[in-house]
Amino acid sequence: MGPVPPPPPPPACLRLDAVGRRYGLRGPWVLRSVTLDVPPGSLVRVEGANGSGKSTLLRLIAGIDRPTAGRVTGRPAATAYVPERFPAALPFPALRYLTHLGAVRGLPAAAARERAGYWLDRFGIAGYARTPLDELSKGTCQKVAVAQALLADPQLLVLDEAWTGLDTAARATLDAAVRARVAAGATVVLVDHDPARLADEQALTVTVPTTAEGVLTSRTTPTPAMVPTRPAPAPAHRASDPAGAAPVVPPGRTVPAPVPARAPADPAPARAASPAAAAAPAGDVPPQAADHAAGSVPPGAAAPGGVPPGEILIEATGAGEPPEAVRPYAVASSAAGLRLHVPAAGSDAVLRALLGAVPPWHVTAVRPRAPAVAAPPAPPPYTQVRTRRRALALLRYQADLLARSHRWLAPLLGYGAVMAVGVATGQPLLGSLGYAAALLLPVTAWMVRVCVGSEPAAARACTASAVGPGRAQAGALMTGLLAAAVLGAAGTAVVAAASGAYADDMSTAVPVGPATLAGLLAAAVSLLLGTAVGALTNPPLVPGRGWSLLVTALGAGAVLLVSGSPAQAAVTGLVTGSRTGAVHYPLLPLGPAALAAAAACWLSCRAVARLGPR
Numbered sequence: 001m002g003p004v005p006p007p008p009p010p011p012a013c014l015r016l017d018a019v020g021r022r023y024g025l026r027g028p029w030v031l032r033s034v035t036l037d038v039p040p041g042s043l044v045r046v047e048g049a050n051g052s053g054k055s056t057l058l059r060l061i062a063g064i065d066r067p068t069a070g071r072v073t074g075r076p077a078a079t080a081y082v083p084e085r086f087p088a089a090l091p092f093p094a095l096r097y098l099t100h101l102g103a104v105r106g107l108p109a110a111a112a113r114e115r116a117g118y119w120l121d122r123f124g125i126a127g128y129a130r131t132p133l134d135e136l137s138k139g140t141c142q143k144v145a146v147a148q149a150l151l152a153d154p155q156l157l158v159l160d161e162a163w164t165g166l167d168t169a170a171r172a173t174l175d176a177a178v179r180a181r182v183a184a185g186a187t188v189v190l191v192d193h194d195p196a197r198l199a200d201e202q203a204l205t206v207t208v209p210t211t212a213e214g215v216l217t218s219r220t221t222p223t224p225a226m227v228p229t230r231p232a233p234a235p236a237h238r239a240s241d242p243a244g245a246a247p248v249v250p251p252g253r254t255v256p257a258p259v260p261a262r263a264p265a266d267p268a269p270a271r272a273a274s275p276a277a278a279a280a281p282a283g284d285v286p287p288q289a290a291d292h293a294a295g296s297v298p299p300g301a302a303a304p305g306g307v308p309p310g311e312i313l314i315e316a317t318g319a320g321e322p323p324e325a326v327r328p329y330a331v332a333s334s335a336a337g338l339r340l341h342v343p344a345a346g347s348d349a350v351l352r353a354l355l356g357a358v359p360p361w362h363v364t365a366v367r368p369r370a371p372a373v374a375a376p377p378a379p380p381p382y383t384q385v386r387t388r389r390r391a392l393a394l395l396r397y398q399a400d401l402l403a404r405s406h407r408w409l410a411p412l413l414g415y416g417a418v419m420a421v422g423v424a425t426g427q428p429l430l431g432s433l434g435y436a437a438a439l440l441l442p443v444t445a446w447m448v449r450v451c452v453g454s455e456p457a458a459a460r461a462c463t464a465s466a467v468g469p470g471r472a473q474a475g476a477l478m479t480g481l482l483a484a485a486v487l488g489a490a491g492t493a494v495v496a497a498a499s500g501a502y503a504d505d506m507s508t509a510v511p512v513g514p515a516t517l518a519g520l521l522a523a524a525v526s527l528l529l530g531t532a533v534g535a536l537t538n539p540p541l542v543p544g545r546g547w548s549l550l551v552t553a554l555g556a557g558a559v560l561l562v563s564g565s566p567a568q569a570a571v572t573g574l575v576t577g578s579r580t581g582a583v584h585y586p587l588l589p590l591g592p593a594a595l596a597a598a599a600a601c602w603l604s605c606r607a608v609a610r611l612g613p614r
């Protein structure tokens with residue numbers, strides 16, 4: 001027998017250590033000295049007033065933004081984020097977007113398509129798979145946003161008001177997905193303004209203070225005393241046995257007769273009604289109870305997904321111990337009250353027991369339990385692809401985004417128009433190649449500018465949660481470079497084909513092959529420096545679209561004209577060679593140009609995590 005392999009290390013605890021965040025270099029602190037430990041498998045509910053910094057905290061946890069102070073450690077690699085509002089401006093059909101995001105998250109292509117279809121189906125929008133996102137309703141778009149986060153079984157799922165705009169069935173599907181992720185040991189962090197959302201799940205509730213100077217507090221909810229007290233619903237014989245409840249009914253009190261009932265419905269109206277019920281005098285039955293008693297909830301009504309048919313949720317408050325007959329149904333109890341899950345057939349007996357107790361219990365809510373959503377069979381497991389394939393998937397996504405947005409058209413037309421003005425058929429080859437290479441520099445900066453701005457901010461947040469904000473930015477920069485490279489190669493080929501193979505004197509022969517190679521090398525120098533200019537003169541390093549346009553134009557001009565710049569050296573080499581017919585390969589300028597591009601891209605990628613993509 002070989003040696004027993006060591007057990008895998010336990011998953012790390014997500015830890016925020018003295019984390020602070022402010023926007024801009026001198027902006028006010030939104031969060032300060034936030035310290036928080038979140039063990040794996042936690043459900044974390046983030047609360048706080050509007051503007052207190054909940055979304056800011058969620059973005060830090062999801063790794064979309066980096067803290068200004070302190071650090072976040074222990075974040076799992078498989079992190080997913082759902083923004084509050086998802087942009088319809090993405091130029092994809094729903095299925096295509098999800099397939100891209102699945103691949104970016106490390107799913108093999110077939111699994112990405114399969115899981116995209118699975119989640120579209122679970123959210124009831126399979127019929128919209130091929131509909132462009134900008135033709136979808138707001139709620140349907142939000143379902144796509146939620147689906148992208150669930151594609152690859154995230155170990156950390158961050159939901160910023162993700163339920164907003166979802167219909168009842170989709171809310172239940174998301175509830176079920178959250179429960180499933182937590183049960184699987186993943187951490188789910190959520191902001192939701194509905195206090196009843198997953199209220200029966202034990203959660204770490206974190207309250208963000210109104211001012212950054214306040215102290216972030218956390219507590220476990222429901223309170224430990226309200227943590228589930230029974231693993232499964234009570235046996236049916238207890239529920240249907242009125243004898244167990246009969247002795248506690250006081251003489252003279254009328255108890256509603258057992259009656260047939262209606263199928264579980266949307267819990268929301270019942271929830272809305274429960275405060276009124278809570279205000280009813282002790283011992284009174286709230287409207288839902290009366291409704292129930294009046295026979296609107298059918299016993300044995302089919303409830304999908306494993307919830308016992310017709311299970312009823314009853315909440316009550318009262319002094320002293322709960323009546324013996326109701327205890328088997330208690331899922332939570334505390335000084336504040338009692339929560340019971342009771343099979344419909346036995347709920348009237350339980351109500352009798354509560355109302356007949358001495359002193360009587362005050363029934364504050366009676367409602368059908370939220371219908372669990374019947375999940376279709378889970379898609380088959382998959383094996384994560386290698387990092388290199390994920391990088392390629394990111395590039396494919398960005399390239400598709402650029403292609404479908406048609407924003408490449410302006411740089412292409414600009415390049416074509418200026419080439420048409422400066423390059424004519426039969427002109428000396430080397431001079432024309434120099435002109436084409438020089439023109440490529442501002443065009444590359446323009447293309448990079450287009451690419452860093454083509455993914456809407458909320459969609460970028462989803463991408464950044466998958467690969468990190470720096471890599472998401474690197475993907476956009478690289479796509480700009482590659483798109484400009486295609487333009488440059490095409491432009492060089494056209495110039496080589498259309499120009500005359502001679503020097504400026506129109507008689508000294510110039511070898512076409514070496515001259516074209518020299519033209520391609522000069523174009524590469526321009527390409528790299530154009531990328532550097534585009535990375536440095538656009539958001540996040542130069543915020544504001546108007547300013548950045550001006551700075552991009554000035555930057556590109558300066559890099560071309562400043563003496564000693566690698567671009568100038570490469571172009572000058574071609575132009576002076578054209579006078580004598582000698583071909584000079586601009587190898588020397590390639591090194592500094594590559595260094596400048598790498599440094600500028602590194603700066604841009606680092607800045608995007610601190611300053612955001614815009």
Ligand SMILES: Nc1ncnc2c1ncn2[C@@H]1O[C@H](COP(=O)(O)OP(=O)(O)OP(=O)(O)O)[C@@H](O)[C@H]1O
Binds near residue numbers: 049051053055056
């Ligand atoms: N990108 C940004 N640039 C500058 N300031 C920002 C940015 N994002 C958020 N803020 C500021 O940070 C503060 C907290 O905003 P945040 O969105 O985190 O609050 P919130 O608690 O989620 O609010 P709400 O409940 O309304 O969604 C606000 O004052 C907001 O103006």
